[in-house]
Amino acid sequence: MSLAGVRVLDLSRVLAGPWCTQTLADLGADVIKVERPGSGDDTRAWGPPYLKDAQGQDTSEAAYYLGANRNKRSIAIDIASTAGQSLIRELAAGVDVLVENFKVGDLARYGLDAHSLRKANPGLIVCSITGFGQTGPYKDRAGYDYAVQGIGGLMSVTGERDDLPGGGPQKVGVAVADLFTGMYAAVAILAALRHRDASGEGQVIDMALLDTQLAMLANLGANYLCTGHAPARMGNAHQNIVPYQVFEASDGHLILAVGNDGQFAKFCTIAGFPSWAQDSRFASNAERVRHRDVLVPMLAAVVKTRPRDAWLAALEAAKVPCGAINNLAEAFADPQAQAREMTIAMPHPSSPALRLVASPIKLSLTPVCYRHAPPLLGQHTRELLREAGHADADIDALMQAGVIT
Numbered sequence: 001m002s003l004a005g006v007r008v009l010d011l012s013r014v015l016a017g018p019w020c021t022q023t024l025a026d027l028g029a030d031v032i033k034v035e036r037p038g039s040g041d042d043t044r045a046w047g048p049p050y051l052k053d054a055q056g057q058d059t060s061e062a063a064y065y066l067g068a069n070r071n072k073r074s075i076a077i078d079i080a081s082t083a084g085q086s087l088i089r090e091l092a093a094g095v096d097v098l099v100e101n102f103k104v105g106d107l108a109r110y111g112l113d114a115h116s117l118r119k120a121n122p123g124l125i126v127c128s129i130t131g132f133g134q135t136g137p138y139k140d141r142a143g144y145d146y147a148v149q150g151i152g153g154l155m156s157v158t159g160e161r162d163d164l165p166g167g168g169p170q171k172v173g174v175a176v177a178d179l180f181t182g183m184y185a186a187v188a189i190l191a192a193l194r195h196r197d198a199s200g201e202g203q204v205i206d207m208a209l210l211d212t213q214l215a216m217l218a219n220l221g222a223n224y225l226c227t228g229h230a231p232a233r234m235g236n237a238h239q240n241i242v243p244y245q246v247f248e249a250s251d252g253h254l255i256l257a258v259g260n261d262g263q264f265a266k267f268c269t270i271a272g273f274p275s276w277a278q279d280s281r282f283a284s285n286a287e288r289v290r291h292r293d294v295l296v297p298m299l300a301a302v303v304k305t306r307p308r309d310a311w312l313a314a315l316e317a318a319k320v321p322c323g324a325i326n327n328l329a330e331a332f333a334d335p336q337a338q339a340r341e342m343t344i345a346m347p348h349p350s351s352p353a354l355r356l357v358a359s360p361i362k363l364s365l366t367p368v369c370y371r372h373a374p375p376l377l378g379q380h381t382r383e384l385l386r387e388a389g390h391a392d393a394d395i396d397a398l399m400q401a402g403v404i405t
Helices: 016-026 081-090 115-119 145-151 178-201 208-215 218-227 261-271 274-276 284-289 292-303 308-317 328-333 334-338 381-387 392-400
Strands: 006-009 030-036 050-052 058-062 072-076 097-100 125-130 204-208 244-248 252-255 320-322 342-346 351-357
Touching: 006 016, 006 081, 016 058, 016 072, 030 081, 050 351, 058 320, 072 381, 081 115, 081 244, 097 178, 097 328, 125 178, 125 334, 145 178, 145 208, 178 204, 178 208, 204 208, 208 218, 218 320, 252 284, 261 274, 261 284, 261 292, 261 308, 308 320, 328 334, 342 381, 351 381, 381 392
Parallel strands: 006 030, 006 097, 030 072, 097 125, 125 204
Antiparallel strands: 050 058, 244 252, 252 320, 342 351
16 A cells, blocks of 8 residues: 555544545555544535445435545544643644644644644644635635635636526536545645655645635636636536537437547548538637537537437547436446446445445555445544553543543
8 A cells, every 4th residue: 555654633524634534545544533522524414315224224424424534543532622632632743644624723722733733743744724725815714615616716617608598607516626625635745745754854734725726727727817818607618629518419418529620520521521620610629619609500400410329339439539428327337437446345334335436546556445434433432542552441531521432
């Protein structure tokens, strides 16, 4: 396992932080998930749906929580208590990385901020994940993916065109600002570990959802910075490539994703109109973009004359990029997803039949290893405190005091 021997103290909850730490855990890191006694990570209750037990009854484990917390061990600590804060300091002294997503300044009130913890452990890497970062006029605001998609411009380029039915701002179907921030945070942590291995020096990482949202605008952000014109919503069409959108066949929809002029010529031949590829208005992508309002209706009319699967078979044979539009049942049942083993089964204390989405990371020598199902709240509290040197009598006393569960 690539990160075997790396220990991570995870003080994060909900999605961005847990997504980061699950990625590290999949790669072999020992991730200690610290949760609030009694309730735990907020997402444990974000259902239905919930995991069903062997009798088909709902458990207390929401599917949302299960999707971001495998390969971790859970310890339930009340960090608002003095004794709980002492336990966090003790754990932080023995790990390589700490990930947290508390509001700016909250951990400092408990003496658990990066500056304080790194005094005892100079090699510690502390990754803070917030909505808006540790600086700037918005630093004290709570940050939620939905709001950040709006503030960061993503909803201005997502959704149908304003001049068409159903036009208007639209969020992405999953919390992409959270997920991208989690992934960027994992990359930053790996870079910081590399630096620490060379220098012995830890550091502080400041990750913000808004920063990530702006960065992930990618070519659209570049379009704006190069022209001064803010891109508008294009529905299922592409800002810079034509044809690159959804078309309706005679019995359903398909995606046509022509990436170059050669592919467009192949499409035209399959469609029965090879002359379109020679038309000066359509011969190059730049001209197709300029004349999309002429070309797209022509393409739509011809695509509608044949069944979806007939188009897909012909286009795939000619290596013209295209695709079906699957629901999730169809996506996971797709033979390619099956061949890539993109679902896994993990025995869970509450159910023998837990299925999860697999990691997409494929390493030839140090593959992802699925060691622990998403833990029950406090499942490993006693185990972890024993590892830290606490006697059972001490652990029992902390439990009786409500410091841990």
